[in-house]
Amino acid sequence: MERPDLPAQPVRQPTWFIPHGGGPCFFMEWTRGPADTWHRLQAFLEQIAGGLPARPRAVLVVSGHWETPRVTVNTAAAPPLYFDYYGFPEHTYRLTYPAPGSPTLAAQVATLLGEAGFPCATDGERGLDHGVFIPFKLIFPDADVPVVQMSLREGLDPAEHLAIGAALAPLRDDNVLIVGSGMSYHNLRAFGEAGRDASKVFDDWLGETVGAPTAAQRNARLREWAAAPAARFAHPREEHLLPLMVAAGAAGDDAGRTLFSERVGALQLSAYSFG
Structure with a gap:
């Protein structure tokens, strides 16, 4: 039976890149800097x-906190949480986010990747890590997507991940x-x-890259991101980039734009949307 809050016809969703913050930062008193950081x-x-065109039927999230030899997709119907942060207040290890999974979407992901030459593994046990459940507790707080x-x-x-997208x-x-x-x-x-100066220098480059006139120019710059100004200072290791x-690969020819770009403490952080 269709859910009444979903559109009758499929809609085209954008793709996003979002900063997920520092550990459980949104759900505690922040003492590692100004309280309003x-x-x-x-x-x-x-x-x-x-700003979405409709409520999505599901969300596919790629987090900087999960790396595997082959691309792996979580197939759990009710994924648990994986508290992969350390040294934070005890109550932050009791946070909940009971969003359902989608074995159907996971199967679609595996099929699409396999057809593109990326054999996909599955995992029905790993929980959603904090790169997922922390921001999505804010984005969809009812945990119903x-x-x-x-x-x-x-x-x-980078080229491989553009192709995966x-x-x-x-x-x-x-949808x-x-x-x-x-x-x-x-x-x-x-x-x-x-990191104040380097974060701004690299962020300026990222913003220009995401907003490049064509997808071909954008992707060419992203493939060579490590040559950008302050790139290796901003990302000594690139798993969070x-x-x-x-997201950019999945955008196809759609233009990119900056949704958020502000100082968070001393650091310039940004979020982007494509489509």
């Missing part, structure tokens, strides 16, 4: 779904929202004033 990003995540998580592929090749693009026309969850800046050794490649 994450407030603007929280407010953005709380309202972002209002099915969520499927997909891994990055070890090696973190391209293989998944047909899902958008079936599936594809989301890359990472951070536009992720240097944990310079996660404060030491690669979800952007999946």
